[in-house]
Amino acid sequence: MSGFADVEYTGVRELRGPLVVVEGVCGVGWDEFATIALDSGERRHGLVLEVDRDLAVVQVLEDTAGMDRTGTRIAFSGTPLRIPVGAGWLGRVCNGRGEPADGGPPVLGATDTAVAGAPINPVRREPPNEPVLTGVSAVDVLTTLVRGQKLPVFSAAGLPHLELAVQIAAQATCGGEAFAVVFAGMGLTHADASFVRAGLAERSAARELVLLLNTADDPVIERLLTPRIALTVAEDLAFTEGRHVLVVMTDMTAYSEALREVSAARGEIPARRAYPGYLYSDLASLYERCGRIRGRPGSVTVLPVLTMPAGDITHPVPDLTGYITEGQIVLSAEVYAVGTYPPIDPLASLSRLMRKGAGAGRTRADHPDVAAQLIAALARSRQVRELADLIGRSALSPTDLRHLDLEDAFRQRFLTQATDENRPLDDSLDRAWDVLLTLPRSQLGMLPADLLDARQAGAQKPGEAP
Structure with a gap:
């Protein structure tokens, strides 16, 4: 995290939920990283959401609880949020902001990278054409996951989507090639977070896993940061370190609800079901960070998991996710009701890139x-x-x-x-x-x-x- 710049601002006009409105600023840009100092000596961190003349709206990663207008000083770094990247992330368990939750030292790296990432030049994109094997029959045979693909899991409350996500993260391989998993949990209960840590302990011990866990009682802003940190770490492991990386992100509905909450705090005009009008582009900014790049080793494959409220596949989150991604794995309450695990509905599930990654020389000719x-x-x-x-x-x-x-x-x-x-x-x-x-x-x-x-x-x- 960045330290203080030369100029500190004390003109806090308003504290509103997770947001701080600062007046009298100069030269501050959108998405700039900020350090916030309280009279107690505590430091918090934030990102600039909006700038209008001399006003800046800052979202506080640790929330604004305990802050007051008169005792707050804010310094802007002049750059977007950056994190260290490298193989030092492997085997680590961190919170949603990337801070250690395993009792170890802070994660260090030889270089740092902007969390927002950089778009992949479409001309340099390589089409996905090799499988990621998960060890789950219904996925490997009927909806084969391909390196560089984005393939979501659509679930509903009460179905074992977290168990399936952990199983895939624990078992996935790329046929003996260098492989790693980045698991981003958002809005998890403490029981679920413990389940994830236990289920992935073996892969973590083998230094093949990066685990980022944001729990339901963590600040809502942190939930927006978690998948971006996960993808930034994955991109470096893939395109610099040469690994094939599977990014599992669960639950994207919890992420979208956090986005809706921040949008409401900003006073934005809501769209469908009170979600912000930019929900589509925001989800796309995450999902589209997968792929393969010509001339570089490695790949980033994304497996987002989301729960459909009331099982409604036309809900904005699954609906927009379906437009962006290349298929879906659908879990069925009817299949689960007869005691079947995993409760995958094969006729509702589809991998649009399956034929690119299956067949002779890739899986099996038949x-x-x-x-x-x-x-x-x-x-x-x-x-x-x-x-x-x-x-x-x-x-x-x-x-x-x-x-x-x-x-x-x-x-x-x-x-x-x-x-x-x-x-x-x-x-x-x-x-x-x-x-x-x-x-x-x-x-x-x-x-x-x-x-x-x-x-x-x-x-x-x-x-x-x-």
Whole structure:
């Protein structure tokens, strides 16, 4: 954090929630970092949200509780907030502002970087084309995560989205290449924060993890800073250190509500459901920081997790997130109600870049065909189930009954797995084959005949070289 500049301002006009309005300023710019000194000797920090002539609105990272107008001095650094970057972040647990929460020393680095980041030149962007394997069958086979992709998880209250996020963060790999995870938790309860720390302890001990935890009782402004610090650290680990980095950000709904609260404190005109009109561009400024850069090693892959209030996928946060990102993994209350984990709805989930990262030389040659056939079979199974509810199971044809059996087999043999079960991709694909072969061959028209022959003959694994 920056220290004092030469000039300190004492003209505090107003304290309003997390904001301080300072008058009489000169030469202060937007997003500039500020240090705030209280009469008690305490120091706090802030960022400039708005400048109008000689007035500056500063958002205080530690909130304004205990501050008074007459005993406050504010100094502006002349630059945006910068943090040290480098491999020193690996293995550390910090709060949402990047300050140590593990009892260790402050994180140091040879260089520092602006938290706001820098946009990637579109001409230098490399298209994502290699997988990030998570060890979760439904993700790896049906909605493959690709290096450089942004793929959100849509959940609802009461569903185990945090468990899934921790499992993916603990198990994800890039096929033996240098890899790291940056986990940003926002608005977590203390119980959830403890769960995250315990679930990722092994990866943290291996110095493959950066953990930033903002709890629900931390200042709301800190929640806006947490994902930006996480992405700044990830960009350096990827494009300077040469690692493939997965950034898990949960919960983006808590982040958006913090943005709404600050917007209301600023007196801005609200848009949909009282969120600020710039919610779309603000979310895009986070999600679009993923990718690969031509000529540089490493990649940044973003997995945002968000809860849909009342399960409403048209709510502004999931709605706008869907416009920006490349697909979604949707968790289903109906699937969870029958005791299945992870409760992923395969027909509502989609990875638009999956075919760029799956297939021969990347996962397995039969992967795209198996995934497409399984989705088609599940769609038919759902239609049959709805038909059975109308006319009764006894009126269904033998083929329809086989589709109902496939739906049960999918849930029991493929979808269900333990929260600490790291399933290899070959095992997941073999399970998908076992589910598909509950259908007669006439219903598997999307699979090449040679793959079916090889599988049914029990020869080599489909997709493997003879």
